[in-house]
Amino acid sequence: MTGDWQPPVAGSGVSASVSVPGSKSLTNRYLILAALARSGSDLKGWLRSRDTLLMIEALRRLGAVIDEDGDLLHIEPVSLPGTATAADSPTAAEDLPPTAIDCGLAGTVMRFIPPVAALTGREVVLDGDEQARVRPMSVTVESLRRLGGQVTSADGMLPVTVHASSQLRGGHLEIDASASSQFVSGLLLAGAVMPLGLELVNTGATVPSRTHVDMTLEVLRDAGVDVSEPEPERWIVEPGQPRGLDVQVEPDLSNAAAFAAAAIAAGGTVTIADWPAHTTQAGDGFRDIAEAFGAQVVLDRQGLHVTGPEVISAVDLDLSAVGELTPVVSALAALADGTSQLRGIGHLRGHETDRLAALTREYTGIGVDVIEHSDALTITGTSDLRPALWHTYRDHRMVMAGAILALRNDGMVIEDAGTVAKTLPEFTHLWEAMLTPGA
Ligand SMILES: O=C(O)C1=C[C@@H](OP(=O)(O)O)[C@@H](O)[C@H](O)C1
Ligand SMILES: C=C(OP(=O)(O)O)C(=O)O
Secondary structure (H helix, E strand, O other), X not given: OOOOEOOOOOOOOEEEEEOOOEOHHHHHHHHHHHHXXXXXXXXXXXXXXXXXXXXXXXXXXXXXXXXEEOOEEEEEOOOOOOOOOOOOOOOOHHHOOOEEEEOOOOHHHHXXXXXXXXXXXXXXXXXXXXXXXXXXXXXXXXXXXXXXXXXXXXXXXXXXXXXXXXXXXXXXXXXXXXXXXXXXXXXHHHHOOOOOOEEEEEOOOOXXXXXXXXXXXXXXXXXXXXXXXXXXXXXXXOOOOOOOOEEEOOEOHHHHHHHHHHHHHHOEXXXXXXXXXXXXXXXXXXXXXXXXXOOEEEEEOOEEEEEOOOOOEOOXXXXXXXXXXXXXXHHHHOOOEOEEEEEOOHHHHHOOOOHHHHHHHHHHHOOOEEEEOOOEEEEEOOOOOOOOEEOOOOOHHHHHHHHHHHOOOOOOEEOOHHHHHHOOOOHHHHHHHHOOOOO
8 A cells, every 4th residue: 555545434333353463573573582593593473564674684684594484484593703603604794895774764673783783793884764863873872882882873863883893792781761662672682692791771761661671571581591670670681692483473462452442433343363361562551541441351362352432531541651552542532532641652752753743733633632742642532523634754653543533534534554564564454354344
């Protein structure tokens, strides 16, 4: 799907079961660990989307061999000097030509690849989309320098060059991770391959998107890495190369949340197949959020069943730990009966776009009363939306939010819907199928 898209309106409520592809955050973490591992890995049910294809290409450029067989990816690790996977080829890493890596607009590629690059001993130049060049990055750059990396960057943002002379020794490092949890995750994922391991301490205000750090700790343990958090926001990764993985990737629950939200916006029931009973994904937080809006939520062996309420309740929610759900949650707030507060979301100004500004502008355009605060949105719901062009700012979750609003706003058009391919290229197809009776 490219260009503008007019999503379907929900006539008499929705009744559907939806299967969504694998998690972006898990796919890209598993890929990083597989590239750093001491033996090969298999990933089943991986997500094929712009962010994950960029990660695959980045790791290939660093020397990983990645073979695709439909639903299965097989990954042979990169060569890491001083480890079990050091190359025995005659060409030393520093003599290899510089390699260029495109991060697109993917936070996981921007913040997870530089530590891996610095461990390979090759010269690597990273750049990305224009909007990626304003996403916070300086903590990653500065961290690598303090751990022994040689890194240049004009202003701590993309483009960034990791020089071949980098030798990450690891050790104790204090950072301010209040702008993104990905600063923490990127360093922890690579920490076990640093000769001294890593002791990482957050000295800033609380790390946002905390569930994503928990996911990082879990996947590290799955790969046999000894990682602990002896006190809040102090992490210790013991040295020891990860072992190869053989894993099935869970469905992406943040993407699934958009479909589950359709039942709340339109009425009826949506079932998300294969919702895991235990998970560290931020999207799992949508179960409680849906209940706050008045939905009935049941998790059983078939999946998650969300049934919309007669009247959508207004909510007061702290979304700091699950910030990526905000665009979808805000769409429900815009349809709710009353005024909602979405708090703890200042860090979303450094996401794909400044999401607080983008949402404020677009809600105003369709007749929703919204107040933008430095780290919160106050949204007063309405049943009287105006049809308009909904701009998406190259943000996949703006496409998803727009589709939810269009269920109750005949004539609304979503600009550049193809931008959703960042994490879910099949989104418009799955959305239309969900709204097609009997499909
Ligand atoms: O590590 C990850 O996979 C992510 C961490 C979060 O980033 P921030 O901490 O920058 O919010 C989240 O919003 C993003 O969608 C994915
Ligand atoms: C913030 C997001 O992505 P990224 O991984 O690029 O930070 C997101 O998916 O909502």
